[in-house]
Amino acid sequence: MRIVFDKLAGVRWLTDPLAIPFMQRALLTTLLLAVAAGLLGTWIVLRRLAFFVHATGSATFPGLVVAGAWGIAPPLAALGAGLGFAGLLSRITRRGATGADAATGLLLTAALALGVVLASDVYRSGAGVDRLLFGTLLGLGDGDIALAAAAAVAALAATLALGRTWLATGFDPGGAPALGIRTARGDRLLLVLLALSVVAVLPAVGALLVSTLLVVPAATARLLTGSLRGLLAAAVAIAAAESVGGLLLAYHLDLPPGPAIAVIGGGVFGLVALAASIGARAAA
Amino acid sequence: MMSGPPAAASGARASGVEVRGLSASYGGGAAVLRDVTFTATGGQSVAVLGPNGGGKTTLFRALLGELPTAAGSATVHDTIAYVPQTERSRLDFPVSALDVALMGAYARTRWYRRIGARDRALARAALERVGLADRTDERFGALSGGQRQRVLIGRALVQDAGVLLLDEPFAGVDRTSEEAIMRILDELRDEGRVLLIATHDVEQARRWDRVLCLAGAQIAYGPPAQTLTNAVLEATYGEEIVMLDCGHRAVAIQHHSHTH
Amino acid sequence: MDILSSGLLQRALLEVVILGATCGALGVWLLHLRHTYAAESLAHAMLPGLVIATLVGAPLLLGAFGGVLGAAALIALAARDTRVGPEVAVGVTVTTAFGLGALLALAPGVPARLGELLFGDLLGTSTSDLVAACVLGGGVALALWAGHRSLAAAVFDPAAAPSLGVRPARVELALLALLGLAVVAAVQGLGNLLVLALIVGPAAAAIRVGRSVGAQIAVAAGLGAVAGLLGLVASAELETAAGATVALAAIALWVLAALLAPRAPRAATRRSLVETLGG
Numbered sequence: 001m002r003i004v005f006d007k008l009a010g011v012r013w014l015t016d017p018l019a020i021p022f023m024q025r026a027l028l029t030t031l032l033l034a035v036a037a038g039l040l041g042t043w044i045v046l047r048r049l050a051f052f053v054h055a056t057g058s059a060t061f062p063g064l065v066v067a068g069a070w071g072i073a074p075p076l077a078a079l080g081a082g083l084g085f086a087g088l089l090s091r092i093t094r095r096g097a098t099g100a101d102a103a104t105g106l107l108l109t110a111a112l113a114l115g116v117v118l119a120s121d122v123y124r125s126g127a128g129v130d131r132l133l134f135g136t137l138l139g140l141g142d143g144d145i146a147l148a149a150a151a152a153v154a155a156l157a158a159t160l161a162l163g164r165t166w167l168a169t170g171f172d173p174g175g176a177p178a179l180g181i182r183t184a185r186g187d188r189l190l191l192v193l194l195a196l197s198v199v200a201v202l203p204a205v206g207a208l209l210v211s212t213l214l215v216v217p218a219a220t221a222r223l224l225t226g227s228l229r230g231l232l233a234a235a236v237a238i239a240a241a242e243s244v245g246g247l248l249l250a251y252h253l254d255l256p257p258g259p260a261i262a263v264i265g266g267g268v269f270g271l272v273a274l275a276a277s278i279g280a281r282a283a284a
Numbered sequence: 285m286m287s288g289p290p291a292a293a294s295g296a297r298a299s300g301v302e303v304r305g306l307s308a309s310y311g312g313g314a315a316v317l318r319d320v321t322f323t324a325t326g327g328q329s330v331a332v333l334g335p336n337g338g339g340k341t342t343l344f345r346a347l348l349g350e351l352p353t354a355a356g357s358a359t360v361h362d363t364i365a366y367v368p369q370t371e372r373s374r375l376d377f378p379v380s381a382l383d384v385a386l387m388g389a390y391a392r393t394r395w396y397r398r399i400g401a402r403d404r405a406l407a408r409a410a411l412e413r414v415g416l417a418d419r420t421d422e423r424f425g426a427l428s429g430g431q432r433q434r435v436l437i438g439r440a441l442v443q444d445a446g447v448l449l450l451d452e453p454f455a456g457v458d459r460t461s462e463e464a465i466m467r468i469l470d471e472l473r474d475e476g477r478v479l480l481i482a483t484h485d486v487e488q489a490r491r492w493d494r495v496l497c498l499a500g501a502q503i504a505y506g507p508p509a510q511t512l513t514n515a516v517l518e519a520t521y522g523e524e525i526v527m528l529d530c531g532h533r534a535v536a537i538q539h540h541s542h543t544h
Numbered sequence: 545m546d547i548l549s550s551g552l553l554q555r556a557l558l559e560v561v562i563l564g565a566t567c568g569a570l571g572v573w574l575l576h577l578r579h580t581y582a583a584e585s586l587a588h589a590m591l592p593g594l595v596i597a598t599l600v601g602a603p604l605l606l607g608a609f610g611g612v613l614g615a616a617a618l619i620a621l622a623a624r625d626t627r628v629g630p631e632v633a634v635g636v637t638v639t640t641a642f643g644l645g646a647l648l649a650l651a652p653g654v655p656a657r658l659g660e661l662l663f664g665d666l667l668g669t670s671t672s673d674l675v676a677a678c679v680l681g682g683g684v685a686l687a688l689w690a691g692h693r694s695l696a697a698a699v700f701d702p703a704a705a706p707s708l709g710v711r712p713a714r715v716e717l718a719l720l721a722l723l724g725l726a727v728v729a730a731v732q733g734l735g736n737l738l739v740l741a742l743i744v745g746p747a748a749a750a751i752r753v754g755r756s757v758g759a760q761i762a763v764a765a766g767l768g769a770v771a772g773l774l775g776l777v778a779s780a781e782l783e784t785a786a787g788a789t790v791a792l793a794a795i796a797l798w799v800l801a802a803l804l805a806p807r808a809p810r811a812a813t814r815r816s817l818v819e820t821l822g823g
Contacts, residue, residue, distance in 0.1 A: 050634075051631060097576070098802065106795055108584070113663075134646050216639060223627055251563050256650060262639055263644050265643075266639065373704075374576075378760060379700055387696070429729075
């Protein structure tokens, strides 16, 4: 009860967790992830890949399960599962018999079901499943930080080098090749980078909630600005702010960070959308 | 074999379209079509000519009762049917030509009943009439563009429509089918039906009894020979028109836009 | 095999066969209307309803109803968005709702039932669950029979449908309401993450082989029932999670149909890779 009367409680609520080593690691990781997720999230939103990214995240679940059981590095197994999913999906949709949405739904569900069977019945990894699905605060190690840093650097380099290609392809997929733009190569690189970034955000937010970092902040930024530079910058800033808030919430409520960041991100998006539509009405 | 439909058939139905001072808009916004006034009686085929966005689709939707009219009135005497462009329908959907023709009987079949034997016979007869008696069980998507168009006209016959709205019936249709469709449309007209044929092809428009020029508003209405003057065409198409043969022939340049 | 001798399994078997047939039949129309995203979104976003029901001790069916209604309202609101596009707006909504559900379920002191809600508990089927599945499944089947012609006109030719006496927007809304009912019925057994398998798997397989919509629906209902049966028997024999095994069986049928059915002609226009995946 004393805490209630402590004037510094609010400040301590923010600063106390920062003194703890595992929280410092978690903060560093998510800030690096915010750079990767904000930049790539912009492209995800502009190219309408939200469902694909969500599905890729879910598809890594069986990879994560077997990684634990077989002693492979989890990011490697997740990357394999994610790339396998993307490759299989593009093969199926190119054959044209099953629509992209149906095929995505089927493969996503198949991956989840496979993950459940492997986790609960084959390897009996039981308690760890929540961590794989929703992320962890405690378990973020040096490897995760390195991966997040690599994803941030790759996202930045790719945005600088391929930004024009992606923009032109997204704006006019049919006309871009006539401008001398190699759309197929750009698209393939984008998908590989997305798989990489999905793998990077997995430890922090879990397989089911990769969209919280990769889609929600960029979608919020889209409500605020129309320029590409503004979008990229705002998406990174929003991703950073939301993940710091989410980490603090998760710490204080003793929750995994994925759901905490998701709820904060969704709340911010809702408020911004509301404010934007009120502003638009006032202007009209 | 008869050389043509009997003249007595003309006027057998009391079909008609009466539009007076019609303005229409989407969702209460600014009017996209203004000041349309024309009357078409049974036995007339009317070309509805104009550029994309000129109001052809809007007029059709107003006639079908799908758009509230902002001003004026659009009255249709007799059953009305819409014959869409075949590219707009789902070609991967597993329906046969007969299934599509039978859709013409949907409106008069209560939901708990099967489609009646009479309507089935009607659908077969309609397909026979459009020259597809041997294709009734073919998958709709597997037919050629012209054949699909004829199936959709057959569906309007099953609806027993006296007023037919045809949306670019010759788009993506080969020469042979085009002639077959022309012949069918002439027959339907001679039976006393009203045909409204949306087109952006000026040459095509000259072929019908009347032409209605739309460019956001009504530019002109009347028999093609008197109506399709250079001044009217310029007013309809603006700068998109190109004159050939010292003004005797005109070609409209269409900017095709993708609508998804 | 003494599988059928246990009351637990008998109930589960009956439940999964009813659900499989219902979801399979419904799935054919959902696939023709290209509403897989809607099905996925609705099922995922209903999680808070399920969690709240278990927290307050209300029947799961009630939570599922509330969850589906809430999810449908939010998704419909988000799908009207023109600024970020409906797909992204729906994605944000679904992620948030799902996160909220997980947040409530994983809070300290809450009994660990999240796994059941996500992945189902077929063997926990009670007699009242069975009755509910029968009623909801029967309702869906009746509605599909009654609405068959309207659905056909709305899918095949939405532009001409009104002149045929059919309103496509209403038909689509009604179909989504049926989807809601099917999800409510199936979520107890399969969990909100795996329901999609029974809705899309048998239907995607049936569309590869059926030549008319009626045939496709019949095949999908049959395949759905078979997937349920095979999945449940396999899970009992192999001692694997029942819901997940049923889901895998449903998807396996699709893979089988895709391998056996004649190759569909390639789409005439080739779109870029990302375009294809983005839909």
